[in-house]
Amino acid sequence: MYNSKITGLGFYVPDNVVTNNDLSKIMDTNDEWIQERTGIKERRWIPKNSEDTSATMGAKAAKIAIERSGLTKDDIDFIVFATLSPDYYFPGCGVQIQAMLDMKTVGAIDIRNQCSGFIYALSTADQFIKTGMYKNILVIGAEYHSNGLDKTTRGRGVSVIFGDGAGACVLSRTEDNNKGILSSHLHSEGKYADKLIVKSPSIKHWVPEIIASTEEDTSYFPYMDGTFVFKNAVVRFSEVIMEGLKTNNLSPSDIDMLIPHQANLRISQFIQKKFQLKDEQVYNNIMNYGNTTAASIIIALTEAYEKGKIKDNDLVVLAAFGSGFTWGSVIIRW
Incomplete structure (x- = not known):
């Protein structure tokens, strides 16, 4: 295999x-x-x-x-x-x-x-x-x-x-x-789709309708219920990280580097504290780049590797949560 x-x-x-x-x-x-x-x-x-x-x-x-x-x-x-x-x-x-x-x-x-x-x-x-x-x-x-x-x-x-x-x-x-991606874990909960969403343009609300609208239409700008998203994120982050670790008979203490999706530094800090990880076990760069959504984890992973923070045989955990809601984790033996 x-x-x-x-x-x-x-x-x-x-x-x-x-x-x-x-x-x-x-x-x-x-x-x-x-x-x-x-x-x-x-x-x-x-x-x-x-x-x-x-x-x-x-x-x-x-x-x-x-x-x-x-x-x-x-x-x-x-x-x-x-x-x-x-x-x-x-x-x-x-x-x-x-x-x-x-x-x-x-x-x-x-x-x-x-x-x-x-x-x-x-x-x-x-x-x-x-x-x-x-x-x-x-x-x-x-x-x-x-x-x-x-x-x-x-x-x-x-x-x-x-x-x-x-x-x-x-x-x-x-x-x-024994090296590479050990497992990945994916989830979704679509009933909360409207908590983090861009509604337009869509087939139901196409560009000509937006242009012709006599009322101010903000449906084409991102909307986020920040408090609701934060509360769900910290729960799902924890769950999916533990799911990945348990699948591979590992524990949080085995993590050498956790790279979470860079959505909010407060979320990352919450997860770090919950898993009792040291600063050198978690990589964040949201302070310099903001939230780059689908690019955030791979930018952070690349930067961490370039800085020598990821070494051969390290256990690297990637995790994300966001719109959909969707969330997931990938467990890697470097």
């Missing part, structure tokens, strides 16, 4: 840094208010004159990951792209990557699971490799949030949180069942 392991990592974020003080100039907010509630100090937003998109950022991250894997684009058998902010309503970003990297006519799919998107994407790629169908899969998480945010005082509760960026990894086949 085959197993899969990460052989290459890469990430890309725009150069444009937007600080909390920058936001205070366009909405009624301040650095203290944002940091107290989210832990965020700054984020990256694509500037208006840039040609960057979710797909182009994903392609830039992918090139780095492929190079670091020691492979070439011609060795990639399949593409999995996770995003909530695709360049087009359709087609998805996966096929754009195939074209941008001038790859063979390999298959490509898009994962639309928002904050848990990369966990779902990695799990999907893992299954394709474990069944023997593919040998090397490119997995990407990328988001272009800034162009779709309500950057006014009305939308400050959401808009201060999100940033732009992309990360990628190459997942490759290995016959060593």
